[in-house]
Amino acid sequence: MAYLVDSSIFVALFLDFDANHQDAVHLMEVLNGTLYITSGAVGEVATVLTYKHSKEQADLFLEYLVQSDHMTMLGEWLDDEITFFASLPQRISFVDSTLLMRAQRMNLSVVTFDRQLKQIAKKMNIPVV
Numbered sequence: 001m002a003y004l005v006d007s008s009i010f011v012a013l014f015l016d017f018d019a020n021h022q023d024a025v026h027l028m029e030v031l032n033g034t035l036y037i038t039s040g041a042v043g044e045v046a047t048v049l050t051y052k053h054s055k056e057q058a059d060l061f062l063e064y065l066v067q068s069d070h071m072t073m074l075g076e077w078l079d080d081e082i083t084f085f086a087s088l089p090q091r092i093s094f095v096d097s098t099l100l101m102r103a104q105r106m107n108l109s110v111v112t113f114d115r116q117l118k119q120i121a122k123k124m125n126i127p128v129v
Helices: 007-014 021-030 039-052 055-067 078-087 094-106 115-123
Strands: 002-004 034-038 071-074
Touching: 007 021, 007 039, 007 055, 034 039, 039 055, 039 071, 039 078, 039 094, 055 071, 055 078, 071 078, 078 094, 094 115
Parallel strands: 002 034, 034 071
Antiparallel strands: none
């Protein structure tokens, strides 16, 4: 059997203080088959873990995905996005880090009202509008 796993399962799995933590641990132990996760769900989980726990906890989740034999990630460039996010020392949302990665690789300017995103982009020599 194959499953598409929602972000809420991984948030609960990686936050031991989450009300559903034990249920998530149990589910991940009993699910047999291929597990799929979308790039959007990866972004949601990484962001929630970064802000509810720490950047390090988000990095552990991403490492788990990359090293897992039973997880299949859906999304173009996802492996590169994970590596890029993990390489940033700042506390930043996963979605914002993917924007920076794509802007850098495609030689694009970033258009944003987000002060943190502007600041990090400028440090990376990415043009900001």
